[in-house]
Amino acid sequence: MKPIIRTEATRDFHQAKWNEPIIFELHQEGEKGVEVPLANEEVVSTIGDGVSTIPASMSRKNRPNLPEIGQARVLRHYLRLSQETLGSDFNVEIGQGTCTMKYIPKINELLIRNPKMMDLHPLQEESTVQGMLEIIHNLDLCMREISGMGAFSFQPGGGTQALFAMASIVRKYHETRGEGDQRDEIITTIFSHPSQAATAVVKGYKVITLHPDENGFPDIEKLKGVVSERTAGFVVANPEDTGIFNSKIKEFTKIVHEAGGICYYDQANANGLLGITRAKEAGFDMCFFNLHKTFAAPHMCGGPATGALGVTEALKEYLPGPIVEYDGVKYSLNDNLQHSIGKVRAFHGVAQTILRSYAWIRALGPDGLREVAQTAVLNNNYLYHKVQKIRGASAPYVKGQRLEQVRYSWEQMASETGITTEDVQRRMTDFGLHYWTSHHPYIVPQPFTLEPTESYSKTDLDEYINALQQISDEAYNNPEIVKNAPYNSTIHQLVEEDYLDNPEKWCITWRMYQKKVLKPVLIK
Amino acid sequence: MTKKVHPYIPNMVPKVKEEMLKVIGVENSMELYSCIPEELQLQEEMNIPKALTEYELRRHIEGLLKKNISTNDYINFLGAGCWQHFVPAVCDEINQRSEFLTAYAGEPYEDHGRFQSLFEYQSLLAELVDMDVVNVPTFDWGQAAATSIRMAARINGRKKVLIAATVAPERTKIIANYGSPELEFSNIAFDLDTGLMDLDDLKSKISNEVAAIYFENPSYLGFIESQGNEISVIAKEHDVLLVVGVDPISLGVLAPPSHYGADIVCGDLQPLGMHMNYSGGQAGFIATRDEETFINEFPSRLFGIVPTIKEGEYGFGDVAYERTSFAQREKGKESVGTQTALWGITAGVYLSLLGPEGMYELGQTIMQNSQYTVKKLNKIAGIQGSRIVSPFFKEFIVDFNDTGISVQTINEMLLEKKIFGGKDLSKEFPEYGQCALFCVTEVHTKEDMDCLIEALEDIVTK
Structure with missing residues (x-):
């Protein structure tokens, strides 16, 4: 046998392709996937068929048109579909910037499948869920340290719902003070998640969007120009999705406060900040963290998830209830919050995610959390230096000053070769790598956003860089290769x-x- | 002293770190934070306990979890929005797969399986509710109802919403917060003995300014609202859209709301293969007809099937993407983001396993077991098994008023007998006095139900 000498810069990859039919095509009359529990014979003899009590108008006339499939075939179908899905466990998933695709520790997955977690009902008497409440409370204490806030609710089921809850608190706060009608504007920035603007509108606000100055910073003069007695709130991420940290953030919050507005902080981009800087010192009244991003809970194809919502002591009474409290002896649920916005999600939110994030924090400790932040920033700056050397790629705005991610541009490559960021996206799948362009609108032309987190080794980062390098080479030398990609993915180009x-x-x-x-x- | 390299942070290896710092051109990684002003830099150490090794962590967390008593340990009769059902092993096998667990926002190419699974989920649930369109799941039933109502209001441009007073109070809170300040809500009264909607009250409140009527079937209080057709006729007379919330596990035996005129149907997927997880299993769905005016109002993603350049191959993509906030920010429909996709996939697995017969048998078992419990409860002096006389599905109000004992006391005594009693309704529905909402499903054996009966007999005769 010849020894294997690994010289290829990119991976020789091919994704699974099973050409699996749509589940309905697997139907075979009479087959059965699972036996459901049936009523005991004595129950049946006491009650009869049970369904005759249904009023005729409410009785289902025909069985639902679901397929009938044996258990092994159902399993095989979904296992095959899982193989046609590139989870972050399988790839160097640094291409999904803003989403902090970090390592999901397996120990946490084992812990959440404990029956004493999985089989808890949310309305059980408090004395029977003391362990669960302790976990929620402990996470609350950790999050307070990380943010400087006074209390947390883990009820919101994701970042969007946390943003919505914060917009709801803003409204309730001004209504309580008799300024609900007068304050009808929320200010945000263009390099923030679309949900910041969208959830403000759901709460009935007019949205004012600030565009950046020539260096990519939110423009403080523009902010001064738009705050007024109509300002209800200011919502911003810092760093924004460009990865640029706004060092004047404290002046921003001061300006908004002086106008009587509430400042709320989208901390979806917090991975480079843990133990380094906090919401409180920057003057924010509220913030939220995505537990499924910074705090290592999995993304699960898009939820269930948690947007951990923190507020200052002054706003605690506005939180959605109940919140967990501890009197030194026992843990309890407090649903008597004077100005509570009510509820945003059923019961207590996604408890598994709360447990996972608590476990992750405990696995790292305070030093480990700082190490997470510093390494995420180190990895990002390494990538930043390397990617800018790739022909056709650039990182618009100020030089340096990037923390945990960077929004790059293929503008030059697109104008010189016709290869767009969408073409690159398809081609990256040929190397077993995920690549995302960016949120709309494309303020940065031909954008892509990379966030390497702390989880990937230098070798992993180099693999990703090499793939981008190869695609750039192809774009300049043989653009058809990129145009017609993918080749090694499960399917070919869509006709959309x-x-x-x-x-x-x-x-x-x-x-x-x-x-x-x-x-x-x-x-x- | 050199720092220990943490297993989750490979680039802590000093040699590698140095190499990377050199490439960047800085001496140490803290230099990269020069953009953060000193006054914003945290000076003190966070008051968080020191790191645990994996083994220590496991001991710590399992130690905490041991303090819980689960529905595995005690017999559970709590429902009220989160229900204990049988979860097929294949559901757990699929939703813990690394591929699905750690996937997120992949493209139709590398995530073909994720797209197909969610398309199949949409398709399977569409059959169960007998409607054409189902979304990628939203957070929970409350959110699904809140969005369904806002969709209706956008479709007909009206602002008033009528909600059955029997809708779950928790969901009403979610709906009210989500609808305010734009929408104006009022309740429709109900009959205390039958639970049914008061149609006279409905007629007195409905007008051409009403956007939607919302009720649930089976209702939060367990009874079956049998006037679906009548309500629908009244709604249509005023061009009001009918939004109905449904527990999907009932639809093997109960008529889906589309059969009695619902325009938008919503509900919770948790019964379809999700463990309760202290409420982490909730997931909302919304279903409509295949009409552009409805589809264009969904805030959620809707995956559609498309051909590829290779004949005989198909792929998937986002239908009408331009309506979403991903595409349009504040000009999109409401907002979209991470919600509960994995529970959608799991519900799809569940429906594939059960099939039409399984869904029927399951509905029948639930009806038999719950009726059995009520019948036995009726034999206990002072207890009325079901305060509401209408037929019910899975849940029912047990009336303890004549026992002279409060629900709270009864539940405390049941707990001593290792039983989680029903939800105390005395705060949510004071008009019923000392009543509790009990939930009986296919997971309850005859022994479980008899155990409850014996325990209650013991409690009330003492």
Whole structure:
């Protein structure tokens, strides 16, 4: 056997392709996936069929048109689909900037599957859930240290819901003070998550969006120009999605406070800040962290998740209830918050995620958390230096001053070769790597946002850089390769437009596909 | 002293770190924070306990969890929005797969499996509710209802919303906060004995200014609202949209709301394969007809099937993406973000496993077991098994008023007998006095139910 000498800069990869039918196509009449528990014979003899009590108008006339499939086939189907999904456990997932795709410790997954966690009902008497409440309270204490805030609620089911809860608190706060109608504007920035603006509108606010100055910083003069007695709140991320930290943030919060507004902090980009700088010192009244990002809970294809919502002591009474309290002896649920906005999510939020993040913090300790931040910033700056050397790539705005992520641009490459960031995206999958462009609108032309976190080794980072380098080489030398990608993915290029935006053709479910696509063909 | 390299942070290795710092051109990593003014830099150490090794962590967390008593340890009759059901092993196997667990926002290429699983979930749930369109799941039932109502209000441009007074108070709180300040809510009265909506009250409140009527079936209080058709007729007379919340596990035996005129249907997926997880299993769904005016009002992602350049191959993409806040920020419909996608996939696995017969049998078992419990409860002096006389599904109000004992005391005594009694309704529905909402499902054996009966007999006759 010849020894293997690894010289390739990129990975020789091919994703699984099973060409698995849609689940309905696996139907075989009479097959069964699982036996459901049936009523005991004595119960049946006492009660009868049970369903005759249903009023005729409310009785289902036909069985739902679900497929009948044996258990092994159902399992195989979904296992195959899982293999056609590139989770962050499998790739160097630094391409999904703003989302902090870090290592998800397996020990935490084992812990959440403990029956004393999994099989708890949210309305159980407090004395029977003391362990769970202690975990929630302990996480609350940790989050207070990390942020400087006075109390946390873990009820919001993600960053968007946390932003919505904060907008709700802003409204309730001004209403309580009799200024609810007068204060009808929320100020945000363009390099912040779309949900900041979107949730403010759901709460009935007019949104004012600040654009950056020539160096990429939120423009303080523009802020001064828009604050007024109509300002209800100011919401911002820092660093913003560009990775640039706004060092004048304290002046921003001061200006808004002087105008009578509330300042709330989107800490989705907090991974480079743990133990370094906090919401409190920057003058914020509220903040939230994504436990599924910075605090190592998995993303689960997009939730369930937690937006941990922290407020100053002064705003504690506005939190959605209940919150967990500790009197030195026992843990309890307090649902008597004077100005509470009510509820944003059922019961107590996503308890598994709370447990995972608590476990992650305990695995790191205070020194480890600072090490997370510093290494995330180190990794990012390493990447920043390397990526800018790739032909056609750049990092717009101020030089340096990037913390945990950078928004880059392929503008030059696009103008010189016609290869766009979307083309790069498809090509990256050929190397077993995920790559995301950026949120809309594309203020930075041809954008991509990389966030390497603390989880990846230098070798991992180099693998990602090499793939970008190769694509740049291809774009300049043989752009067709990139244009026609992917080749090694589960599927080939989609033929999208008409099927996704034309009501005559879109098929959101199999029954729509049968009506619109299959049936007309069969009739012919 | 050199720092120990943490297993989660590979680049703490001093040699590697130095090499990287050199590339960057700084002496140490704190220099990279020069953009943070000193007054904002945290000077003291955070008051967080020192790091634990993996083994120590396991001991610590398991030690805390041991303090809990779960529904595995005691017999549970709590429901009220989170329900104990049988979870097939295949559901757990699929949702703990690394691929699904750690995937996020991948493209239709590298995440083909995620897209297909969610498309299949949409399709399977569409069959259960018998409607054409289902979204990628939202946070929970409350959010699904709140969004359904806002969708209705955008469709017809009206601001008033009528809500059945029997809707779960927790959900009403979510709906009210989510709808304010734009929408104006009022309640529709109900009959205390039947639970049914007071149609006269509905008629007195409905007008051409009403955007939507919202009720739930089976209701929060367990009874089946049998006037679906009548409510729908009244709604249509005023071009009001009918939004109905439903427990999907009932739909093997109960008619889906689309059969009695619902325009938008919503509910919670938790019963379909999710463990209760102290409320971490909740996930909301919204379903509509295949009409552009409805589809364009969804804030959620909707995955659609599309061809690829290779014949015989299909892929998936976002239908009508331009409506979302991802595309339009504040000009999009409400907002979209991380919600509960993995529970959608799990619900899809669940429905594939149960199939049409399984869903029917499950509904039947729940009805038989819950009716059995009520029948037995009725034999206990002073206890009325079901305060509401209408047929019910899975949950029912047990009336303890004649026992002279408060629900709180009864539940404390049940707890001593290792039983979690029903939810105390005396605060949410004071008009019923000392009543509790009990939940009986397919997980309850005859022994479990008999144990409750015996315990209550013992409590009230003492």
